Amino acid sequence: MATCNQNGINLRSITSIPPIKRSIYYLTRTRTQSFRCNSSLQSTTLETEPKPVFTSVKSFAPATVANLGPGFDFLGCAVDGIGDYVSLRIDPEVQPGELSISAIEGIGNSATKLTKNPLWNCAGIAAISVMKMLGIKSVGLSLSLEKGLPLGSGMGSSAASAAAAAVAVNAIFGGKLSLSDLVLAGLDSEAKVSGYHADNIAPAIMGGFVLIRSYQPLHIMPLKFPAEKELLFVLVNPEFEAPTKKMRAVLPTEIGMKHHLWNCSQAGALVASLLQGDLNGFGVAMSSDRIVEPKRAPLIPGMEAVKAAAMEAGAFGCTISGAGPTIVAITDDEEKGKEIGYQMVEAFINDGGLKACAMVRRLDRIGARVISSIPL
Amino acid sequence: MATCNQNGINLRSITSIPPIKRSIYYLTRTRTQSFRCNSSLQSTTLETEPKPVFTSVKSFAPATVANLGPGFDFLGCAVDGIGDYVSLRIDPEVQPGELSISAIEGIGNSATKLTKNPLWNCAGIAAISVMKMLGIKSVGLSLSLEKGLPLGSGMGSSAASAAAAAVAVNAIFGGKLSLSDLVLAGLDSEAKVSGYHADNIAPAIMGGFVLIRSYQPLHIMPLKFPAEKELLFVLVNPEFEAPTKKMRAVLPTEIGMKHHLWNCSQAGALVASLLQGDLNGFGVAMSSDRIVEPKRAPLIPGMEAVKAAAMEAGAFGCTISGAGPTIVAITDDEEKGKEIGYQMVEAFINDGGLKACAMVRRLDRIGARVISSIPL
Incomplete structure (x- = not known):
């Protein structure tokens, strides 16, 4: 030892x-x-x-x-x-x-x-x-x-x-x-x-x-995300401890071919969009996971409403950051980012009963x- | 009607x-x-x-x-x-x-x-x-x-x-x-x-x-594959009718999480490499399918030896074209492409007992x- x-x-x-x-x-x-x-x-x-x-x-x-x-x-x-x-x-x-x-x-x-x-x-x-x-x-x-x-x-x-x-x-x-x-x-x-x-x-x-x-x-x-393009992350962190063990436990061990192919094509689209600086394509792909997010989202109270609020407020895409509970949305405008964050925080309290704080940050x-x- | x-x-x-x-x-x-x-x-x-x-x-x-x-x-x-x-x-x-x-x-x-x-x-x-x-x-x-x-x-x-x-x-x-x-x-x-x-x-x-x-x-x-980069395909078509129904039937309906994640990351790497003109990365990713190719390859006599011959001859990568039976390898040099094709044809006859013809073609x-x- x-x-x-x-x-x-x-x-x-x-x-x-x-x-x-x-x-x-x-x-x-x-x-x-x-x-x-x-x-x-x-x-x-x-x-x-x-x-x-x-x-x-x-x-x-x-x-x-x-x-x-x-x-x-x-x-x-x-x-x-x-x-x-x-x-x-x-x-x-x-x-x-x-x-x-x-x-x-x-x-x-x-x-x-x-x-x-x-x-x-x-x-x-x-x-x-x-x-x-x-x-x-x-x-x-x-x-x-x-x-x-x-x-x-x-x-x-x-x-x-x-x-x-x-x-x-x-x-x-x-x-x-x-x-x-x-x-x-x-x-x-x-x-x-x-x-x-x-x-x-x-x-x-x-x-x-x-x-x-x-x-x-x-x-x-x-x-490399193109230098001339702007990419902002809206990070909304609720006062909630994500049950890490549960977050791992809910991951499926077997995946149907259809979902596998879907996620693979989204992965390709995600990578292509970011290299091409296509925020719209990036957001669509980022929001389209059919394997992990659908299993983990129910473990974060209000997640679905938070995602819906982000998209409604004009985010290009929204998903769980890491294993959560932070939710991440993306945009190309700081003011819009603040509005998206505000709406996500509102949704967290209204639908999940969770206090949350939002911040808008650039790609590092x-x-x-x-x-x-x-x-x- | x-x-x-x-x-x-x-x-x-x-x-x-x-x-x-x-x-x-x-x-x-x-x-x-x-x-x-x-x-x-x-x-x-x-x-x-x-x-x-x-x-x-x-x-x-x-x-x-x-x-x-x-x-x-x-x-x-x-x-x-x-x-x-x-x-x-x-x-x-x-x-x-x-x-x-x-x-x-x-x-x-x-x-x-x-x-x-x-x-x-x-x-x-x-x-x-x-x-x-x-x-x-x-x-x-x-x-x-x-x-x-x-x-x-x-x-x-x-x-x-x-x-x-x-x-x-x-x-x-x-x-x-x-x-x-x-x-x-x-x-x-x-x-x-x-x-x-x-x-x-x-x-x-x-x-x-x-x-x-x-x-x-x-x-x-x-x-877009970068305009200034060269990409050549070595297409080797054997005298063999790929059993289309079998080719579809061998596809798994369920995929283990580990293989799913592996193939997803290869898909991302494949897309990233081609957009960046990184033929080495493209070849490695293209050759790394763990879901479809391992199931289909055994249905094409000699496929494994053909792939090995292509890689041995200096191809960046090699896999089945479409649902086969054509095998595709990639390179950036026409002369090397001809040698790769020759070795693949040899492997088809020696290991698969199949006559085959090879051609070297540019990306259209x-x-x-x-x-x-x-x-x-």
Whole structure:
């Protein structure tokens, strides 16, 4: 078993985390910017331990919307202006090669619900993975996490913490690792806390839309929404804890051919529309899931009315964000977004008896980034 | 019942064809070039009968490859340099408003197997649909069909005939109808002879890749493969009649969630790759169907070895074309395409005991077109 103490955790102990089932680790960037694994290599491990270039850095990682209807389990995107922050500093009081989580603050019950044990904290696990990739043995780090995302909201809360931490550790040592390495570090974290899926962590780190084609080998495809087009998300988060177990339990194990073919064609249309900047097509496809949403929607009180209200108010499309309970609608106009959000909140209270808050956010095209730093 | 004679069939009798289940007919072109139905309108019917502008036209419509692995039932593309020809002329010996099929020629057993009854011939049905949309009552037409595609080959033989006929009739009267109207006319034909699916007829008429998002309403999305990129198809057609009924019967009625999600993500990756011109990604996705191909491949003797030979020879991907028995591989180089074809033919004879012929063809980006005409 791993041993850890108040001050930190030795990197060797990462091996005691149950091994993630991935046979292939190393990613290379192809001409078309998709990331594919090289089947014979592990994730990057530097030959020489890099020196730190900052005494401290502060990073931000955005919220993410996974699934997007028929993009279930393979598509996600990043949402700007809301997310988690990590402050990371070189700390002589932490044993060299170790990481300590000094503080967790933030909205809701984040601070009390999350552990400071870096082996079981999303940010901690990702940070340790990056330290291991970099081969850090001579420097101790102290990490402070500021949660901007509520836990279990369906907006990629765990991925945002992991992404911010991974980017911060990489940055403090001069940014030696690639985006794909950082995704792998984040996957270590996601695997431990919410399952081995990359549809939140990949967009949280890379920004924009990301399609996960396969896990073995891991093949991640960034999908570029046209730069000249506007895309806004209306995120409506009700005061309701989505019953995660039930959300998984209701998923069908067998799917009729007709529904399978329908969802496959919607998935294709979803991807085509976003690459072509066709918000109307994107919204129609996003709203057309016949497999997952019909099963999960009844578990979120008022969901059907909320979706209807969004469409009535002019949204291009509307579905459950991640596994819920947040509902996401899309539009291309901020004022219209506010009206859509208002109508969705009204529907939540009227039909679901749930208080909810709405926000209108742009597509984040950048992903996790350093927002301030102090040079050595 | 419809009555028809040697010379032609009155357009009114088209109504006796069993009605196609489509509630919405009329298509409009959106900003992003996708075609969507207007839910309250029928297909185009001109107010004034147009005058002919040619005494005769000759048209060509390309072969098509439908399915493309995980694009099963919703994706197809056109292949240049092989297809069907229609020669159409104004014929005073045919009753005004009627159509006669004067000749059918072509490879294999096309001429003997196909009927000259325009009500039951692919080209005839599509031609009559277009005449009906145009409201032709004053002119009789005579049509001659030249089959360049073998029947039941999995290369869109029926769609090519229908597309060439639809385009020819539209052209002879001045090209009043839109591409989407022509697709609808072609669908009339496909529905009667091979099922209500548009994944051959839409690319046969429009060229390039076409995604069918839905039928009710009909929503067709042309997907542009980048103009500067080369895409070649190696089509290997064995001397073997694919057992169509068996090909349909082996399709599973229920699909496990894991396979469903896998194929959905491959469908997304397939679409993303083709829009981005990423042939490697396209080939990987096209070869990764876990639902249909594994069931159908065993019905084509040697298929597995043929696919392995294609990949070994450097193809980006390989799968069954349509419902087979033609196998399609993709490459970006003509010489390599010939070598891939040679290896596939060898594998067909060695492992499947089947003679086969190979051809290397470019993506057709134009679709059905008039190739010659004589003005009035």
